[in-house]
Amino acid sequence: xxxxxxxxxxxxxxxxxxxxxxxxxxxxxxxxxxxxxxxxxxxxxxxxxxxxxxxxxxxxxxxxxxxxxxxxxxxxxxxxxxxxxxxxxxxxxxxxxxxxxxxxxxxxxxxxxxxxxxxxxxxxxxxxxxxxxxxxxxxxxxxxxxxxxxxxxxxxxxxxxxxxxxxxxxxxxxxxxxxxxxxxxxxxxxxxxxxxxxxxxxxxxxxxxxxxxxxxxxxxxxx
Amino acid sequence: xxxxxxxxxxxxxxxxxxxxxxxxxxxxxxxxxxxxxxxxxxxxxxxxxxxxxxxxxxxxxxxxxxxxxxxxxxxxxxxxxxxxxxxxxxxxxxxxxxxxxxxxxxxxxxxxxxxxxxxxxxxxxxxxxxxxxxxxxxxxxxxxxxxxxxxxxxxxxxxxxxxxxxxxxxxxxxxxxxxxxxxxxxxxxxxxxxxxxxxxxxxxxxxxxxxxxxxxxxxxxxx
DNA sequence: TGCGCTGAGACGTCGGATGTCTCAGCTCAT
DNA sequence: ATGAGCTGAGACATCCGACGTCTCAGCGCA
Numbered sequence: 404x405x406x407x408x409x410x411x412x413x414x415x416x417x418x419x420x421x422x423x424x425x426x427x428x429x430x431x432x433x434x435x436x437x438x439x440x441x442x443x444x445x446x447x448x449x450x451x452x453x454x455x456x457x458x459x460x461x462x463x464x465x466x467x468x469x470x471x472x473x474x475x476x477x478x479x480x481x482x483x484x485x486x487x488x489x490x491x492x493x494x495x496x497x498x499x500x501x502x503x504x505x506x507x508x509x510x511x512x513x514x515x516x517x518x519x520x521x522x523x524x525x526x527x528x529x530x531x532x533x534x535x536x537x538x539x540x541x542x543x544x545x546x547x548x549x550x551x552x553x554x555x556x557x558x559x560x561x562x563x564x565x566x567x568x569x570x571x572x573x574x575x576x577x578x579x580x581x582x583x584x585x586x587x588x589x590x591x592x593x594x595x596x597x598x599x600x601x602x603x604x605x606x607x608x609x610x611x612x613x614x615x616x617x618x619x620x621x622x623x624x625x626x
Numbered sequence: 627x628x629x630x631x632x633x634x635x636x637x638x639x640x641x642x643x644x645x646x647x648x649x650x651x652x653x654x655x656x657x658x659x660x661x662x663x664x665x666x667x668x669x670x671x672x673x674x675x676x677x678x679x680x681x682x683x684x685x686x687x688x689x690x691x692x693x694x695x696x697x698x699x700x701x702x703x704x705x706x707x708x709x710x711x712x713x714x715x716x717x718x719x720x721x722x723x724x725x726x727x728x729x730x731x732x733x734x735x736x737x738x739x740x741x742x743x744x745x746x747x748x749x750x751x752x753x754x755x756x757x758x759x760x761x762x763x764x765x766x767x768x769x770x771x772x773x774x775x776x777x778x779x780x781x782x783x784x785x786x787x788x789x790x791x792x793x794x795x796x797x798x799x800x801x802x803x804x805x806x807x808x809x810x811x812x813x814x815x816x817x818x819x820x821x822x823x824x825x826x827x828x829x830x831x832x833x834x835x836x837x838x839x840x841x842x843x844x845x846x847x848x849x
Numbered sequence: 850t851g852c853g854c855t856g857a858g859a860c861g862t863c864g865g866a867t868g869t870c871t872c873a874g875c876t877c878a879t
Numbered sequence: 880a881t882g883a884g885c886t887g888a889g890a891c892a893t894c895c896g897a898c899g900t901c902t903c904a905g906c907g908c909a
Contacts, residue, residue, distance in 0.1 A: 687871035
């Protein structure tokens with residue numbers, strides 16, 4: 404195994420074993436390099452790799468730190484990975500979302516606060532009659548994220564956030580310019596909110612399923 | 627933005643745009659470095675980072691290639707990330723698995739072949755009366771993976787594989803030494819197989835839910 | 850007391866040298 | 880003619896040392 408890979412494993416080991424805790428600062432590059440028995444260049448490759456997946460946080464002029472290791476932060480790296488997938492696997496990602504999102508929405512029904520529902524509702528109202536694609540994407544993302552956050556499961560939340568990555572979603576919306584599709588989507592969003600307001604988990608689950616399925620159906624007919 | 631980060635983005639862009647396709651070979655390090663306008667050392671950091679998440683495959687003495695970009699391969703990187711999570715988030719991961727696995731099992735009910743069911747059944751029989759922890763973990767992993775693969779959704783499969791990463795699962799089994807827990811788990815496995823053999827998706831879903839929930843319950847009482 | 854400067858410390862980037870590995874193509878004995 | 884084995888070119892692996900840039904704490908001045 405290459406020295407860089409060894410270094411990655413060793414640093415991982417230090418974190419998993421608890422020798423390094425979230426927020427801790429690593430020894431400076433030159434010291435850590437000699438501790439692990441490799442050159443600074445090779446160590447930097449290891450640190451850079453761990454930094455890409457949000458395990459380490461490198462601050463120039465300051466030092467290198469272990470991140471908070473929050474699920475939210477770590478799974479954020481997943482959206483980077485999702486971006487690489489080609490169109491032919493988008494449907495599979497959507498199928499997974501179709502499983503997770505209704506469940507998350509149902510969970511949110513018993514936990515979401517009135518204020519949050521009001522806020523989400525207000526945001527929908529704010530969207531004009533002919534919003535731009537960028538506005539639609541941002542609104543859609545916020546809407547679903549807002550609800551899923553109320554599921555109380557941060558892993559679930561991050562996972563869905565990654566699955567519905569900006570690229571994928573933008574790609575979907577880009578072709579979704581038909582007027583009726585937009586209005587239907589907004590209508591479904593309102594229906595989900597209404598179910599949440601009624602604390603009706605099953606209705607919320609069903610509307611979420613319908614919502615995702617309609618996108619899925621449209622996408623399947625287009626591809 | 628650092629030159630290395632720029633390089634990561636540029637390479638990502640080349641792949642996402644289709645300029646580089648799966649299996650393609652990248653220009654040699656020195657050439658690519660000058661193309662992107664940075665030193666070979668810095669480029670190597672970018673390549674190493676993309677290699678960690680299985681976007682690139684570096685072969686010493688040969689060259690650097692774009693991987694197949696299969697969902698299976700890319701989400702494999704997730705298990706690396708999952709390993710970093712501490713015990714307090716294991717329950718959240720399990721909750722997500724509780725959503726996905728029953729759905730995947732139900733999907734498998736209509737697609738799994740008789741041979742696969744027989745193979746899984748034989749594997750359960752092969753497990754003796756007092757298997758070691760290693761055997762239990764391996765068997766449990768194989769069992770669930772075998773079923774989920776039959777769901778026909780490779781993203782779902784990889785996701786579950788990552789969620790039930792070796793570390794997490796081993797950690798759970800390690801404390802699960804009570805005799806009755808082991809026998810109950812095996813009983814549940816057989817029940818799932820029976821439901822699959824009957825092509826009864828709803829029964830399979832329910833047994834899978836019960837199965838995960840029992841682990842969840844045990845874990846909750848222990849933590 | 851507070852602003853701004855300044856220097857030490859740490860990461861960022863670079864170029865070059867050398868080691869190691871892979872693969873293709875050649876040599877040569879069969 | 881064919882196959883094993885050798886060999887050299889090419890490409891990644893690793894290291895060293897130097898210099899640039901950034902951050903932060905501490906000092907000095909208004």
